[in-house]
Amino acid sequence: MIIASAKKFFIRIVEMSGIHVTMIVLTFLFISAFSFFDYDTEPKPLHHSEANNNIEHVVLITIDGLRWQELFYGADSLLIGHEDYVRNAEQLREDFWHDNSVERRKKLLPFFWNTIAVDGQIYGNRKLGNNMDLTNEYRFSYPGYSELLVGYADPNMDSNAKRWNPNVTVLEFIHNQPGFEGRVAAFASWDVFPWIINSERSGIPVNAGFDPFEGENLSDRQLLLNDMLRQIPRPWSSVRHNAFTFHYAMEYLKLNHPRLIYLAFDETDEFAHSGNFQDYLYSARQFDAFVEEFWLTLQNDERFRDKTALVIATDHGRGTDPLDHWRHHGANIDGAEEVWMAVIGPGIPALGEVSEPMQLYQNQIAATVAALLGITYESDLPIGSKLDLGSH
Ligand SMILES: [Zn+2]
Numbered sequence: 601m602i603i604a605s606a607k608k609f610f611i612r613i614v615e616m617s618g619i620h621v622t623m624i625v626l627t628f629l630f631i632s633a634f635s636f637f638d639y640d641t642e643p644k645p646l647h648h649s650e651a652n653n654n655i656e657h658v659v660l661i662t663i664d665g666l667r668w669q670e671l672f673y674g675a676d677s678l679l680i681g682h683e684d685y686v687r688n689a690e691q692l693r694e695d696f697w698h699d700n701s702v703e704r705r706k707k708l709l710p711f712f713w714n715t716i717a718v719d720g721q722i723y724g725n726r727k728l729g730n731n732m733d734l735t736n737e738y739r740f741s742y743p744g745y746s747e748l749l750v751g752y753a754d755p756n757m758d759s760n761a762k763r764w765n766p767n768v769t770v771l772e773f774i775h776n777q778p779g780f781e782g783r784v785a786a787f788a789s790w791d792v793f794p795w796i797i798n799s800e801r802s803g804i805p806v807n808a809g810f811d812p813f814e815g816e817n818l819s820d821r822q823l824l825l826n827d828m829l830r831q832i833p834r835p836w837s838s839v840r841h842n843a844f845t846f847h848y849a850m851e852y853l854k855l856n857h858p859r860l861i862y863l864a865f866d867e868t869d870e871f872a873h874s875g876n877f878q879d880y881l882y883s884a885r886q887f888d889a890f891v892e893e894f895w896l897t898l899q900n901d902e903r904f905r906d907k908t909a910l911v912i913a914t915d916h917g918r919g920t921d922p923l924d925h926w927r928h929h930g931a932n933i934d935g936a937e938e939v940w941m942a943v944i945g946p947g948i949p950a951l952g953e954v955s956e957p958m959q960l961y962q963n964q965i966a967a968t969v970a971a972l973l974g975i976t977y978e979s980d981l982p983i984g985s986k987l988d989l990g991s992h
Contacts, residue, residue, distance in 0.1 A: 654946040655972050657908040659894065660771075660862045662748070663887050664741060664790065665869035665929060667918045668732075668940040671712065672725045672953070674704030675881055678923055685877035696881055708885055711892035716944045720910075721951045721989060724940025729957030732939050734916060735984075736962075739929050739936035741869070744915030744962065745796050751966035751983030762791075765798045770966035770977050771862060772802035777975055780859050787849040788864035791838045797862075808864075809840055813848050821851050839866045842883070846890045850897065857903050860973065865890070872918060872927050895944070909945025909972045913965055941965060945972065949990040960987065 669676060675696040681689040698704040706713040716722055724732040736743040736753035742760045747753045749769035757765065775784040784804050786797055791809020799806040807813050812826035829844055842865045849863045865887050871880040891912065898904040917938035919925025929936035939962055963984030970977035971986040 654907050655909045655974075656859065657857075657898075657904055658860050658945075658969055658972050659898070659908060659910045660860070660969055661891060661894075661910060661912045662745070662862075662864045663868055663884070663912075663914055664864075664866040665872060665916055665918055666884055666887070666914050667920075667926070667935075668724045668726060668938055669920065670705075670708060670881075670884060671722075671940055672705060672727070673701045674698070674706075674708045676877075676926070679877045679926060680881075682877065682923075685875050687878055692878055692881065696885075708881060709888040710885075711888045711895070712942065715892070715895070716910075716912075716942050717952045719950050720942060720944025720948060722940070722942045722953045723958075723960055723987075724938070725953060725955070726938060728953075728955045730954050730960075731958070732941055732960040732962070734937045734939060734962045737931055739916045739931055739933065741790065741915050742792060742796060744939075745793075745864070747962045748913060748915065748965050749796065750963075751977060751979055752963050752981050760792060762795045764800060765796050768979065769797055769802070770970050771797055771804055771860065773977055773979075774860055774970060774973065774975060775802060775804050783856075783859040784861070785849075785852055785856070785858050786862040786864065787845045787852065788862075789840050789842050789845045789866035790864065791840075793864055807848055809838060810834065813852075819851060819855060821847070825851070835867075836870050839870055842867050842887065842890065846894075850894065853894075853897065853904075854901075860969075863890075863894070875924075875927050877926070906946050909943065909948060911965065911969055911972070912942040913962070914939050943968075943989060951990060 675692070679685055680692055680697060686692055696704070696707050698707060712722065723730055734744060734747060734753070736747045737755070738758055740760060743753065743757050746757045746765055746767060749771060750765070750767040751770060754767050757767070771784055771786065774780050786793060786804060786806040786808075788806065788808035791811070793808040794806040797804055797806050810829060812829060813822050815822075818826070825844060825847055829840065832841075835841060845863060845865060849861060852858065853861060867883040868880055868887070871883055891910070895910060898908045916929045917936050918927070918929045919933040919935045921934065925933055925935070941960070961984050964987055967977045967983055967986035968989070977983060977986075
């Protein structure tokens with residue numbers, strides 16, 4: 601099995617343009633000799649020597665309802681020229697199409713495929729048997745984010761209504777650890793996040809939706825963002841443009857140097873629901889650019905350089921069959937339970953696109969985020985085990 605997947609992997613990297621090819625192959629062959637994933641369901645205590653000791657900061661990033669199909673294979677051939685979903689097929693093809701899917705996905709998400717796939721890890725390519733699924737049965741946003749952040753699916757959280765989450769998230773758990781108080785913050789395009797994170801109980805600042813950034817002595821940039829947020833027409837009733845989320849978070853990063861910061865992007869889900877494949881793609885590409893700019897900013901700041909990890913995920917998948925189901929998700933949409941995850945940071949082995957067959961779950965992200973910071977995440981209810989990212 602290892603030989604077969606190594607061969608597949610090799611063929612795929614040969615298709616990549618590649619100065620790093622030799623390095624990747626050697627790394628892959630080395631790592632293949634070890635099992636790098638815990639199949640246990642019981643959370644295990646984290647011995648300090650197991651932690652990625654260099655990591656002092658984590659940036660958690662989500663993008664709402666971006667399918668693994670686009671992540672791993674780029675623009676969908678059945679949708680890119682579809683007159684129901686696309687305004688300017690010619691331009692869209694020019695921007696996103698390539699017959700080779702490895703090149704195609706790079707056109708959509710260049711940072712993922714030129715950087716994370718080289719120096720980090722990407723999980724969820726189901727065509728390789730690398731599966732990641734939701735455990736919540738609802739397959740929409742609040743339950744998806746709650747499962748991701750809490751570490752288990754609470755069947756009572758069954759709507760997107762603004763209800764205070766009774767479950768403690770890993771953000772809140774970490775915020776309560778020594779050295780983390782006041783060092784955790786969240787920025788979200790969707791206005792329900794203060795409830796999901798329960799900002800009232802947790803004390804974590806959550807800037808979301810159309811709420812201006814609040815605080816004393818705001819910077820010129822924060823004041824400008826607040827003005828523009830109020831002045832620009834609202835694209836959706838509960839979701840702001842991702843550029844606000846990005847720039848608010850970026851400014852917070854520079855001014856407050858948080859230990860754990862969460863950026864929750866949207867747009868993609870809204871464009872998909874309205875059947876706008878064109879802007880779904882442009883928004884996905886801009887999301888990739890935001891992640892890259894955040895990463896480069898971290899690497900150019902000595903407070904963060906070489907001691908910060910990124911964890912990137914989504915809240916749910918979308919359908920594929922019938923074709924129109926790309927717009928939808930939910931309990932009755934096949935494929936909406938299919939998700940993915942990416943991670944990059946110091947001490948995290950460069951496995952690239954993980955091609956080993958395995959089954960991962962959304963409820964494992966919370967413990968993984970905590971483990972990167974050397975913290976064992978615990979809860980009253982059983983949580984998904986941290987992923988072993990291959991550090992041993
Ligand atoms: Zn969603």
